[in-house]
Amino acid sequence: MIHKIDxxxxxxxxxxxxxxxxxxxxxxxxxxxSSEAPVPVFTSESxxxxxxxxxxxxxxxxxxxxNVHLISLIGNDIEGDKLLNIAGNKKIIPIxxxxxxxxxTVKKRLITERNQHVLRVDYxxxxxxxSQFDAKLLELLEDNIQNMDAIIVADFNKGFLSETSLNNIVxxxxxxxxxxxxxxxxxxxxxxxxxFLIKTSRKKFKENFNFxxxxxxxxxxxxxxxxxxRIGAENLLITLGSDGILLxxxxxxxxxxxxxxxxxxVSGAGNTVLSWTANAFTHxxxxxxxxxxxxxxxxxxxxxxxxxxxxPYELKEAIEPKDHKIFxxxxxxxxxxxxxxxxxxxxxxxxxxDILDKAFxxxxxKASEMGDYFVIGLNSDDSxxxxxxxxxxxxxxxxxxxxxxxxxxxxxxxxxxxxDPVKIVEAILPDILVKGSDCQNENSLCYxxxxxxxxxxxTIPLLEEKTNSATNKND
Numbered sequence: 375m376i377h378k379i380d381x382x383x384x385x386x387x388x389x390x391x392x393x394x395x396x397x398x399x400x401x402x403x404x405x406x407x408s409s410e411a412p413v414p415v416f417t418s419e420s421x422x423x424x425x426x427x428x429x430x431x432x433x434x435x436x437x438x439x440x441n442v443h444l445i446s447l448i449g450n451d452i453e454g455d456k457l458l459n460i461a462g463n464k465k466i467i468p469i470x471x472x473x474x475x476x477x478x479t480v481k482k483r484l485i486t487e488r489n490q491h492v493l494r495v496d497y498x499x500x501x502x503x504x505s506q507f508d509a510k511l512l513e514l515l516e517d518n519i520q521n522m523d524a525i526i527v528a529d530f531n532k533g534f535l536s537e538t539s540l541n542n543i544v545x546x547x548x549x550x551x552x553x554x555x556x557x558x559x560x561x562x563x564x565x566x567x568x569x570f571l572i573k574t575s576r577k578k579f580k581e582n583f584n585f586x587x588x589x590x591x592x593x594x595x596x597x598x599x600x601x602x603x604r605i606g607a608e609n610l611l612i613t614l615g616s617d618g619i620l621l622x623x624x625x626x627x628x629x630x631x632x633x634x635x636x637x638x639x640v641s642g643a644g645n646t647v648l649s650w651t652a653n654a655f656t657h658x659x660x661x662x663x664x665x666x667x668x669x670x671x672x673x674x675x676x677x678x679x680x681x682x683x684x685x686p687y688e689l690k691e692a693i694e695p696k697d698h699k700i701f702x703x704x705x706x707x708x709x710x711x712x713x714x715x716x717x718x719x720x721x722x723x724x725x726x727x728d729i730l731d732k733a734f735x736x737x738x739x740k741a742s743e744m745g746d747y748f749v750i751g752l753n754s755d756d757s758x759x760x761x762x763x764x765x766x767x768x769x770x771x772x773x774x775x776x777x778x779x780x781x782x783x784x785x786x787x788x789x790x791x792x793x794d795p796v797k798i799v800e801a802i803l804p805d806i807l808v809k810g811s812d813c814q815n816e817n818s819l820c821y822x823x824x825x826x827x828x829x830x831x832x833t834i835p836l837l838e839e840k841t842n843s844a845t846n847k848n849d
């Protein structure tokens with residue numbers, strides 16, 4: 375699979391329809407019990423906002439480099455404005471409806487240290503009649519369906535999509551021969567008849583069809599397949615938590631085991647499965663391969679806090695884990711770009727590091743503490759000879775890179791042939807460029823690039839100890 379995974383990141387056009395929510399994650403501490411009642415007192419320290427619901431599906435597709443149009447419902451309120459701003463920043467094309475009395479759906483989570491969820495507060499519309507949006511939604515669907523490669527419906531039953539609208543979406547997708555992927559919390563799944571793929575969960579399957587999937591045996595598989603036929607879906611996908619993902623179609627009913635590494639937070643895992651199944655299939659993967667991709671993606675997302683997304687480098691490493699930290703420039707650029715989008719600070723330094731003594735280890739460790747992701751640019755053998763003379767380096771570039779990558783605080787090592795790291799700086803645009811106090815080669819172009827991008831230059835004094843740079847020119 376890994377040999378063709380890059381196909382998934384070629385831009386295609388997706389139309390997402392469903393309930394968008396503003397996910398708020400409020401982080402703080404619980405250190406005492408209230409004197410008013412026997413309940414914990416939550417002291418807020420920070421707050422983060424992101425797209426939830428159908429917005430999380432859109433986020434995942436944008437993280438994969440796809441073009442996304444999102445049809446949804448928001449209120450004429452501050453929370454709706456935040457959703458518009460976030461969507462704009464993510465380069466998601468928002469097609470949002472609103473109406474009098476509508477408020478934006480909000481899910482607010484209070485979270486303490488170690489990712490312990492204390493409370494979730496929901497703000498949503500009660501007794502909202504979704505039929506009022508049928509005509510306008512059909513109009514928007516017909517206006518935006520041209521040139522779409524796939525349609526994804528994320529229906530959380532929050533009052534936006536009626537059964538009539540769902541029927542209209544299924545019919546329109548069928549007429550235009552566009553694959554339709556649906557995840558609906560509607561009790562009546564029969565309104566989704568003729569869909570290409572319906573996704574549900576073990577819990578929702580039990581609620582809708584009064585059958586508990588406990589044993590993954592012939593009886594369960596037969597019931598699932600008969601249910602799929604009754605609701606008229608070409609494919610039925612059921613997420614089973616730690617048991618994996620089950621797929622039923624006319625060919626067979628099969629189980630795809632989970633790819634989870636470590637569970638940190640399950641928020642948005644179902645949306646991840648829906649978006650990556652659709653993404654992989656739209657890029658030419660078989661449905662079985664697409665589910666495997668989705669499984670790997672879900673394994674990544676549950677290992678991260680909050681409503682998260684999966685970036686290309688994370689998916690690649692999940693499928694084919696790397697046992698080292700040595701990068702090519704394109705791979706490093708991809709990773710640092712993704713990390714920056716998450717608000718992470720990139721720290722960068724360079725050197726020959728031919729003899730890695732105590733002074734240099736101290737320098738590198740201090741540099742790594744200045745940000746979230748520490749990159750070391752390492753001069754190649756040819757470049758070291760130009761700087762230090764033909765009798766250097768003492769250690770080959772492969773060995774020097776391996777030693778640096780083995781340091782626990784190192785995140786990435788990149789070899790470069792040039793005398794200076796301008797190409798690397800241009801590619802990754804570090805937030806912090808670090809130099810040693812013994813550095814004599816001032817690279818004004820690198821500094822200018824960093825400063826122009828809003829970064830800064832830091833100098834770390836070397837320990838009062840003889841280093842190889844002091845004995846032989848500048849390291």
